[in-house]
Amino acid sequence: MPANNILTIQSLVSTGYVGNNAAMMAIQLHGFDPIMLPTVMLSAHTGHKAFYGEAISAELFAKLLRGIKEIDILVDTKYLLSGYIATADLVELSAAFIATLKRDDHHYVYLYDPVFGDMRTDGLYVPKEVADLSVSALLPLSDVLTPNHFELEYILQREVRTIAALQEAVQAHPLLSTRSVIMTTAELADTPADQVExxxxxxxxxxxFRSKKVHADIVGTGDLFASIITAQLNMGRELETAIGISMELISKAMDYVKDSRFSEINAKSLLKFRHLLEA
Incomplete structure (x- = not known):
């Protein structure tokens, strides 16, 4: 039997589907309940012309962690997911929390989505010291990780542009070689220009894995991908199946958003293709 809850540590916005907003929708579409810990609260995602808000204070975050532990909701939880965390204090608190959970109960599975940089933004979008702390504190706790191409190169500290170089670099890494690594939005020398790999x-x-590239500037797809993967694993699916299902749903949702002239992924675009999650 799958656990009923999935813990997700990410950003929270007043409107839109990024971070915990995307995770909440994806998890609920699978019939599970999200336990959401916000790392930052914003009026909208940073792609909008105006947005306001701030990172959650360490004091408030610690209170949320304590409250979740004291009501025993984690007893019916197996999968832990983390995404955007932009302050050192919250990286350290998240790492300590996850480490304690995994030490006390070995059934927990942690999916680490780095979310600290992107080739499209020309590098890091969190302070370097936070990205480095994320790699040193959270990566060792992970069972599965979903870095994009830039983030994986940052973790490896080397450029990879061929499948052979990628495999060699991951196998030579003392941590990555023992984990399941899902590199999203790969940009290898032989990745077709019209495909997402x-x-x-x-x-x-x-x-x-490849799917059709939808030429639209839509944010939140990486958060949605990691969340669907986590929920699919909670259902008992194999990673390969989870990846295929996630890519198909996101591709179709993006097509629908583009054709409908929506500005971004919304509830309607995800509900329309919910049946794919049960494929």
Whole structure:
């Protein structure tokens, strides 16, 4: 039986589907309940012309962690997911919390989505010291990770542009070689320009997944991808199946958003293709 809850540590916005907003929708579409810990609260995502808000204080975050532990809701939780965390205090608190959970109960599975940089934004969008702390504190706790191409290169501290170089670099890394690594939005030398590529590296094996590239500037797809993967795993699906389902749903949702002239992914675009989650 799958656990009923999934813990998700990410951003929270008043409107839109990024961070915990995307995770909440994806998790609920699978019939599970999200336990949401916000790392930042904004009026809208940062792609809007105006947005306001701030990072959650360490004091408030610690109170939320304490409250969740004291009502025993984590007893019916297996999967832990983290995304955008932009302050060192919250990285440290998240790492300590996850480490304690995994130490006390080995059934927990942690999916680490780095969310600290992107090739489209020319690098890091959190302070370097926070990105480095994220890698040193959260990566060692992970079982599965979903970095984009930039983030994986940042973790590896080297450029990878071929599948052979990618596999060699991951296998040589003392932590990545023992985990399931899902590189999203791969931009290898042979990645077709009209395709979105995701690469799974697991147990010294490589599997490549591709879907049609939708030419639209839509934010939140990485958060949605990691959330669907987590919920699919909670259902008992294999990683390969989860990746295929997530890519298909996001591709179709983006097509629908573009054709409908919406500005971004919304509830209607996700509900329309909910049936794919049960495929």
């Amino acid at each position: 995701v690469i799974l590296l697991k147990d010294n094996n490589v599997k490549r």
